[in-house]
Amino acid sequence: MAAHRKPRQRLLTGRAARTAATLALAGAASVTALDGTGHADPRLSPAEVKSKVDALHREAEIATEKYNGAKEKAEKAEASLGELRDEAARKTAELNSARESLGSYAAAQYRTGGIDPSVQLALSSDPEQFLDGASFADRAGHRQAAAIRGVRKKLRQLDQLHAEADGHLSALRSRQAELRKHKNTITGKLGEAERLLSRLTAEQRTRLADAEQRTQLAGDGTDRVTRAHTRTPQPQPHAPSKAPNARAAAAVSYAYKAIGSPYVWGATGPNAFDCSGLAQAAYRAAGVSLPRTTYAQIAAGERVARSALRPGDLVFFYSGISHVGIYVGNGQMIHAPNPSAPVRLAPIDQMPFAGATRVV
Structure with missing residues (x-):
């Protein structure tokens, strides 16, 4: 059958080889389509x-940024919940200590002929109800009354902490539900x-890889030697501007190594990235903490015009600010495109430009 015909052998290197390998996805051309053949839907x-496929990757990227934002908020809610629980445990220990002190006083009162009602309060299984008695303050001695007020304060603090913890737990569950939604x-x-890609024959996938490489070369200002060694910074045909500071230079260096x-x-x-994850990791390596999402990263520095771009600036794309790259000079950026392509060097005019930020 045609679907099992061995495709014409071609030598691919560099970007074309990586693209062809990714486009294969399920591998062989014998992958069955809806009509039972290995060819694309006619x-x-x-x-x-x-x-x-490009449109689907765009939609997935938008959902990815929403997922990243929800994940960040879920982690913060979880951390806050843990802090509240720790604080509640400390307050409980303080309450128990205070009640033990009052228990010692109760034992002394018993030995001398009775237990003061104020001490009964501290030992009661429901001290709040007992405290509602209007005559309590008059019957309790000054020292014991102060101790009881301390117990009452700690009980209220515990109630408040438990209420706050419940609120954070509810927020956490909401964020977790949001995460599941975006993940799906x-x-x-x-x-x-x-x-969709699995319906293409091996020859069709190779042709797409070739077309993508030609598009890349048409917009790429570097030569073949430079492209073959993009894991380290290479001289450009036109000398690019310098990075505005050491942090930006360090971020650019990291981005090149991530190609x-x-x-x-x-x-x-450190071994895989999405677009905003690459930007965050590059600046983390430079000692700068960036927000997790493209929506927040664009506000994390000083906005700059496209004509004023310098290496290290973050460049953003699409009206929804859903993609980001790291500008490296000469009209190019390093970015993590989508699941069909690894981190790579690319012209910034490949996508609709939305703005740029200089991290300061």
Whole structure:
């Protein structure tokens, strides 16, 4: 059958080889499509498949940034909940200590002929109810009354802490539900993209890889030697401007070393990244803490015009600010594109420019 015909052998290197390998996804051309053959759906040309896959990757990226934001908030809610629980444990220990002191006083009162009602309060299983008695303050001695007021204060503090903990727990559960929702969206979009790509023959996938490489070369200002050694900074045909500071230079250096690393949604390095995860990791290596999402990263520094870009600036794309790259000069950036492409060098004019930020 045609679906099992051995494709014409071609030598691919560099970006084309990586793209072809990714486009294979399920591997062989014998992957069965809906009509039982290894060919793409006859209703869709390879170019149409690529267009749909690109759209699905865009939608998955938007969901990924929402997932990253929800994950960050969930982690904060979980940390706050842990702090409240620790504080409640300390207050409980203080309460128990105070009640033990009053218990010692009760034992002394018993030996001398009775237990003061104020001490009964401290030992009661429901001290709040007992404290509602209007005559308590008059019957209790000054020292014992002060101790009881301390117990009452600690009880109220515990009640407040428990109420706050309940609120944080509710927020955490809400964030966790949001995470599941975004995760389902991401995996659904990526799964659909993989199914579309699996319908292409090996020859069709190779042609798409070649077309992508030609597009990349057309917009890439570097030569073949430079592209073959992109894991370290290389001289550009036109000398780019220098990084505005040492932190930006360190972030650019990190980004170059990350070239070739796989795109994995939700990843922040060191071996895989999504787009905002790469930006965060690069500046983390430079000693700067960036927010997790593109929506927050664009506000994490000083906004700069496209004409004033310098290496290390963060460049953002699409009207929803859903993609980010690290500008490296000469009209290029390093970014984590999508699951079909690893971290790579690319022209910034490949996507609709939305703004830029200089991390200060």
